Amino acid sequence: MNIAILTSGGDSSGMNPAIKKFVEYSYLKNHTPYFIYDGLEGLIEGKIKKASFKDVSGIIFRGGTIIRSSRSKRWxxxxYRKQAYENLKKHGIDALVILGGDGSFRALDVFYKDFKVPFMGIPATIDNDIPLNDYTIGTDTALNVIRHAIDEIRDTASSFARAFVIEVMGRECGYLALTSAVANGAEMCLIPEVEYSLENLxxxxxxxxxNGRGYFIAIVAEGLKITDKIKEWFExxxxxxxxxTILGHIQRGGSPTVFERLTAAEFIVKAIDHIESSPDKIVxxxxxxxxxxxxxxxxTSKYALNPEMLKIAAPLMGKE
Amino acid sequence: MNIAILTSGGDSSGMNPAIKKFVEYSYLKNHTPYFIYDGLEGLIEGKIKKASFKDVSGIIFRGGTIIRSSRSKRWxxxxYRKQAYENLKKHGIDALVILGGDGSFRALDVFYKDFKVPFMGIPATIDNDIPLNDYTIGTDTALNVIRHAIDEIRDTASSFARAFVIEVMGRECGYLALTSAVANGAEMCLIPEVEYSLENLxxxxxxxxxNGRGYFIAIVAEGLKITDKIKEWFExxxxxxxxxTILGHIQRGGSPTVFERLTAAEFIVKAIDHIESSPDKIVxxxxxxxxxxxxxxxxTSKYALNPEMLKIAAPLMGKE
Amino acid sequence: MNIAILTSGGDSSGMNPAIKKFVEYSYLKNHTPYFIYDGLEGLIEGKIKKASFKDVSGIIFRGGTIIRSSRSKRWxxxxYRKQAYENLKKHGIDALVILGGDGSFRALDVFYKDFKVPFMGIPATIDNDIPLNDYTIGTDTALNVIRHAIDEIRDTASSFARAFVIEVMGRECGYLALTSAVANGAEMCLIPEVEYSLENLxxxxxxxxxNGRGYFIAIVAEGLKITDKIKEWFExxxxxxxxxTILGHIQRGGSPTVFERLTAAEFIVKAIDHIESSPDKIVxxxxxxxxxxxxxxxxTSKYALNPEMLKIAAPLMGKE
Amino acid sequence: MNIAILTSGGDSSGMNPAIKKFVEYSYLKNHTPYFIYDGLEGLIEGKIKKASFKDVSGIIFRGGTIIRSSRSKRWxxxxYRKQAYENLKKHGIDALVILGGDGSFRALDVFYKDFKVPFMGIPATIDNDIPLNDYTIGTDTALNVIRHAIDEIRDTASSFARAFVIEVMGRECGYLALTSAVANGAEMCLIPEVEYSLENLxxxxxxxxxNGRGYFIAIVAEGLKITDKIKEWFExxxxxxxxxTILGHIQRGGSPTVFERLTAAEFIVKAIDHIESSPDKIVxxxxxxxxxxxxxxxxTSKYALNPEMLKIAAPLMGKE
Known part of the structure; x- marks a missing residue:
């Protein structure tokens, strides 16, 4: 088979190891791997190329995605989807693997309904907001980038009687904020999914x-859009x-962690092993x-945060 | 209950987050936490102290163990065990939690047989060599320290036509070497558990x-004691x-990763929740x-390496 | 002599190695070192303590300041200055060393005029905005924290056709922005000290x-308060x-670099060697x-940015 | 002019930023830059290529050298030198810039005497062993890689009553060991240039x-070849x-520090500005x-270690 891979939507660290594994495992299984550059926009434009071992040499430790990504309205x-389909036919592509979030999966699902091009979706987003799924590629690296930043802020925090309000990414999903608050021993954790009580806090x-507390570290999910308000509240x-401090785009970067690389590879193996038999699925x-x-x-499902972690973090949200 | 914690044998990153959780969760569950300093040697010497929140403030991001460790022959x-028991009685300690490897668990098992002091063993060693168990505290951090070191060596490796032979820790166990070889895209992986063929390699x-290969990265487990031999073989x-390059003790250090901190906390919760009902167990x-x-x-069991990973790494060992 | 040290104003990485050296070098020279906690506020409150070797053990690699800092209006x-003076007399303090910026130096200069307490000022601020002075403690570490963050953003930047506008600290001073733009190969550098031309850019x-440029990295000094405007301009x-992305407080943190630690130590040596003969000076x-x-x-002077670096960066400001 | 650059001998972090600056500054000054791949061996083999902006895009943050290095006996x-000269003539190369140590400079000096090909030598080696010169490219990065490793070892060291003997690079030169011992607060520093007294230590x-010391960190220069002996001495x-622990090749790697990048660029500017007027010099x-x-x-000179630093480190060598 000729299988093409593309990355879509926001990038996340771990996409490159996945792309590397895609090329290596395709050849191992006697498929021919192709790259589609620039996501769905590139698919419309026909930016398709046969992939070689050389293309993926030395990318395992790089953040981002070497085949680039995009958001496409034209899709x-x-x-434009017709045009994309013609591009695939021209290169003899039999199936697609897409790394992205649920928006990207919907995009290919529509495409499957149009033209019956088999695809496998692999969750890759630092938001970790895919229902029925525990892990999306990029999360472990993002969590460790946040950890490293908080480690650096901690010493400066303890040099003053101060509160540090740290906004972490995740769009509408509080996963990164919740996990970071627990893993870094924060004093406050505010996320969109759970009511909080400033009064209790x-x-x-x-x-x-x-009793002598000298400083506060507060983790706030970006989805709440209240970072400045919380800063004022402390004052x-x-x-x-x-x-x-808004941690911002450093959260998407960084050399993929070991867990990231291994999990990304396993997602790819599962996708390639079943793409023929299950042409329209998400791993x-x-x-x-x-x-x-x-x-x-x-x-039609809703993603859920880990209830154990919610229990641990409840006091950080002012729940009794 | 009065529960005491001690760390024994080689240290690993993640022990400190476990100690912090031990103190916090003990108080939450209305137990009183105690520290035993310097491992089993300290238990013999009676280095026992009630633990406070303040003792564990700011330790979540530190490698090593603030209550220190030791290896004890006297045990x-x-x-000397009798003396240790007297020390526990003097402080009213009802149960013990020990972080360490199988040697440490045996030590407390003997002690349980002597004096019926309930204990819970929590696997904590970067070797990941405990049978029937997937994860020991320290492993994820060690793997990422190794990854970081290899990332730094890679650029210098690609500056020459050279082979870099990197020895990683693990004593008799090839877990760190195997996982690192796969996660870092190494060309060679030699471990004690699997026969390798230099001829095939x-x-x-x-x-x-x-076909143009410019450099080699070879990962060799310390247990094989062949690092220099492999260097000469390449030449x-x-x-x-x-x-x-022998990575050495940097592998035990480093700020614990997010996965490390969260897993360490879960081990502790499980241990404290069941220490009364199950007085002589390993989590x-x-x-x-x-x-x-x-x-x-x-x-009586033998630990096993992940068969999937062994399959992936087979070519790196010269297996066809 | 009894010499006391205090840190004042914003903290910077390198203060702790300076404090460590202060204690060690004082004892070497047969002085007695004291700590004043919480900056000038602590001096007013009499938070003064004799310092020991033990106090500074293990702090060389920590950001922030273990004796904490503050900003004081009461000073x-x-x-309140009278009260501070009484506190010094009570402890027999003969001289002061202060780590901070020009505001802190003025504060002690006024105090010298009042009570003739000898002091030495040591420039310590990540802004590097002290006239007639090339280096302030904290700068090298801040520059490397910024570098690390940009390294992480770069991969994600190159995954899209995107402009990344990165705001770095420095208050009214463009030093960090200018140096970071040059050291990281940025495409834009906007600072308060130099006129820029968006038209030319x-x-x-x-x-x-x-000609194929795929992404932009723009470094903007916080003093300009135009980060969002530049983001819109790109769009x-x-x-x-x-x-x-506003890098924020991670820039004050991080383990002090080698250069930082060595330079901090040299500042201290110079200060202690001359504090008796030159009672009212800045090093x-x-x-x-x-x-x-x-x-x-x-x-009465004005700090100046390095003219060589300004020349190199001129194209990044739209200067022909 | 057509100017070619090559890197020779051991690589060091900072060579890539120098290469980038070489290309950019050559074009700015209306020269044409060329690469010679694989050092002197590549020069003999005629591996010469005109360099473009694209070649140096995205290399500023990479360790190693993208044009690779070698050691050449044939030179x-x-x-073989004749052959190298013919290669230069064939490509119309007017002058050479070489990054390396004194061996590399001698190699080009001989070549200059043979064929009058102007060259500029730029000191680039982590050993910092060039006489009459304070800084060689790679040193600041190497020192910070060592610092980072020691930061990671420190926590594990303090978890035991142990001595950690850390061997750092530098061949016959103790610069890295001396500077690291001072910057990291080590208890022992042994280097080839200075007699030490184990008896006094x-x-x-x-x-x-x-008096309670719990652990030792000892820094030993590789040139002494006594690392294991010192380990046994402690026991x-x-x-x-x-x-x-032998830190090994991680010391050559790592993203170049800010100081490294800026200094590397300045070396290049000086070399290109004067290569016509001074055809046979070292910067x-x-x-x-x-x-x-x-x-x-x-x-004919001898490099000298910083006397101030030697004074500070004297007690770590057992000097009274």
């Missing part, structure tokens, strides 16, 4: 200050000088296993 | 050199200038679950 | 895009999707030498 | 152990369990200035 017009903080309500990772799911099942 | 004389390498048999982590095991079951 | 009322960029005028670092300056000379 | 036979250490004479860096020196002056 939702059938004319205030009571607790004022009490802790009396007005808690009486602590406060600073806010999910649940309780340590890789399971194929229908897109429909995924988009 | 195997009953007189030579054939393959000479062929690859003809004599392959005709490549070679360098060897294991298998297929994503935490399971209590009898020491006997563990020491 | 400008003579009553636009011409150049549009031309470069025609409207250049037609490139843009992202902005400056100019062309590789350490020179004592009168505060007056400093505050 | 010392005139036949023993007295001091035994005394410190009585036998001091009674401390000891571990030795040296002394007291903050870049100065051209005759090779003869360099090879």
């Amino acid at each position: 939702y017009e059938k004319t 205030k009571k607790r903080y004022l009490n802790e200050i009396k 007005k309500e808690i009486g602590f000088e406060a600073r806010s 999910t990772h649940k309780n340590g296993e890789f399971i194929l799911k229908d897109l429909n099942e995924i988009i | 195997y004389e009953k007189t 030579k054939k393959r390498y000479l062929n690859e050199i003809k 004599k048999e392959i005709g490549f200038e070679a360098r060897s 294991t982590h298998k297929n994503g679950e935490f399971i209590l095991k009898d020491l006997n079951e563990i020491i | 400008y009322e003579k009553t 636009k011409k150049r960029y549009l031309n470069e895009i025609k 409207k005028e250049i037609g490139f999707e843009a992202r902005s 400056t670092h100019k062309n590789g030498e350490f020179i004592l300056k009168d505060l007056n000379e400093i505050i | 010392y036979e005139k036949t 023993k007295k001091r250490y035994l005394n410190e152990i009585k 036998k004479e001091i009674g401390f369990e000891a571990r030795s 040296t860096h002394k007291n903050g200035e870049f100065i051209l020196k005759d090779l003869n002056e360099i090879i």
Whole structure:
């Protein structure tokens, strides 16, 4: 088979190891791997190239995606999808593997309905917001980049009586914020999925200050859009000088962690092994296993945060 | 209950987050946490202290173990174990949690047989050599320290036509070497558990050199004690200038990764939740679950490397 | 002599190695070192303690300042300075060493005029904005933290046709932005000290895009307060999707670099060696030498950016 | 002019930023830059290529050298130098810039005497062993890689009563060991240039152990070849369990530091600005200035370690 890979939507660290494995494992299984550059836009434009071992040499430790990504509005017009299909036919591509989020999966699902081009979706986004799935490529690296940043902020935080309000990525999903708050021993964790009580937190903080607490580290999910408000809250309500920091795009970068690289490779193996028999599926990772799911099942479900971690973090949200 | 924690044998990154969680979770569950300093030697000497929140503030991001570790020969004389028991009684300690490897678990098992002091063993060693168990505390951090070192060596490797032979830790166990070879895209992986064929590797390498291969990264497990021999082999048999590097103790250090911190905390929760009902057990982590095991079951089993990973790495060992 | 050290204003990485050297070198020279905690506020409050070797063990690799810092408004009322003076007398302190910026030096200069307490000022701020001085403690570490962040952003930048607008610290001073732009090969560098021409940059960029430029990295000094405006400019005028990132407080953190640690130690040696003979001076670092300056000379001068570097960066500002 | 650059001998981090600057500054000054791949061996083989901006895009943050390096024995036979000269003539190369150590400079000096091909030598080696010169490209990065490794070892060291003996690179030169010992607060520093007294160190250490010292970090220069002996000395004479670690080739790698990148660029500017007027010189860096020196002056001098730093480190060598 001729199988092409593309990356779509926001990039995440781990896409490159996945691309490398895609090329190597395709050849091992006697398929021919192709690259589609620039995501769906590149598919419309016909930016398709046969991939070689040389293309993927030395990329395992690089963030980002060497085949680049894009967001495409044109894709939702059938004319452009038709054009994309013609491009695939021209290169003899039999099937597609796409790394991205649920928007990307929908895009290929529509395409499958149009032209019956088999595809496998692999969750790759630092947001970790895919339902029925525990892990999306990029998450472990993002969590460790955040950890490293907080390690650096901690010393400066403890040099003052200060509150540091740190905004982490995740769009509408609080996964990165929740996990980071627990893993870094933060004092506050605010996420879109859970109600929080500043009133309760205030009571607790004022009490802790009396007992000698010298500084606060607060993790706030970007989806809440309240980072500055929380900074002011610390100054007005808690009486602590406060600073806010938006970690921003460093969270998408960094050399992929070992876990990232290994998991990315396993996603690819699962995708290639089943792309012929299951032409329209998403590879999910649940309780340590890789399971194929229908897109429909995924988009009609809701992703859920780990209940154990929510329990641990409850005090950081002002829940009693 | 009064529960004491101690760390024993080689240290590993992740012990400190475990110690922090031990203190916090003990208080949450209305137990009183104690520290035993300097491992079993400290237990013999009576270095026991009630632990406070303050003791564990700011340790989550530190490698090593703040309560220090040791190896004890005296422990195997009953007189000293008796003395240790007296020390525990003096402080009213009801149960022990020990972070270490199988040697440490045996030490407490003997002690349990002597004096019926309940204990829970938590696997903590960068070697990842505990049977019936997937994960030991320290492994994810060690793997990422190794990754970082190889990332740094890679650029210098590609600046020459050279072979870099990198020795990684693990004592008799090839886990770190195997996983690192796969995760870092190495060309050679030699471990104690699997026969390798230098003859086959030579054939393959000479062929690859003809096709333009510019450098080699070889990962060798310390247990084989052949690092220098492999360096010479590259020079004599392959005709490549070679360098060897023993990564050494940096592999035990480094700020614990996010996965490390979270897993360490989960081990502790499991241990404290069951220490009363199951007084003589090891907490294991298998297929994503935490399971209590009898020491006997563990020491009569053999740890096994991941068969999938062995398959992937087979060509790096010269297996056809 | 009894010499006390305090840190004042914003913290910077390198303060801790300076504090360590202060203690060690004081004892070597048969002085007695004291700590004043919490900066000038702590001096008013009498938070003074004799310092020991043990206090500074293991701090050489930590960012921030273990004796903490503050900003004090009360200091400008003579009553409080009087109180501070009484505190010094009570502990028998003969002289002060202060790590901070020009505001901190003025504070002690006023104090010297009041009570004739000898002091030495040591420039410590990541802004590097002290006149007649090349280096302030914290700068080399901050530059390398910025470098590391840009290294991580670069891979994600090259995964899209995008402009990344990165805001770096420095208050009114463009030093960090200028140096970072040159050291990281940025395409744009905007700082408060130099006029820039977006018109010229636009011409150049549009031309470069025609020749295949795939992404832009723009470094903008925080003092300009135009980060978001530049992001919009890229989208409207250049037609490139843009992202902005404010690096924020990670720039104050991080383990001090080797250069930082060595330079911090040399500042301290110079200060202690001359504090008796020159009771009211600032230690400056100019062309590789350490020179004592009168505060007056400093505050009536203007700091200057390196003209060589400005020349190199001129094209990044749209200068022809 | 057509100017070619080559890298020779051991690689060091900072060579790539120098190569990038070489290409950019050559074009700015209306020269045409060329690459010679694989050092002097490549020059003999005629591996010469005109360099473009594209060749150096994205290399500023990479260790190693993209034009690769080598050691050449053939160079010392005139036949091969003749062949090299013919290759240069064929490509119309007017002058050479070489990054390397004194051996590389001698090689080009001989060549200059043969064929009058103008060259500029730029010191690039992590050993920092060039006489009359303070800084060689690669040193600041190597020092910070060592610092990072010691930061990681420190936590594990403090988890035991142990001595860690760390061997750092530098061949016959103790610069890296001396600077690292001072910058990292080590307890022992042994280098080839200075006599040390284990007897005195023993007295001091035994005394410190009585006063509570818990661990030792010893830095030993590779040139002494006594790392294992010192490990045994700690065990036998001091009674401390000891571990030795040879940091090895990670010291040549790592993303070049900011100081490295800026200094590398300045070396290049100086070399290109004067290559026509001074056809047979070495660019040296002394007291903050870049100065051209005759090779003869360099090879008849002896490099000297910083006397201030030697004074600071004297107690770590057992000097009273």
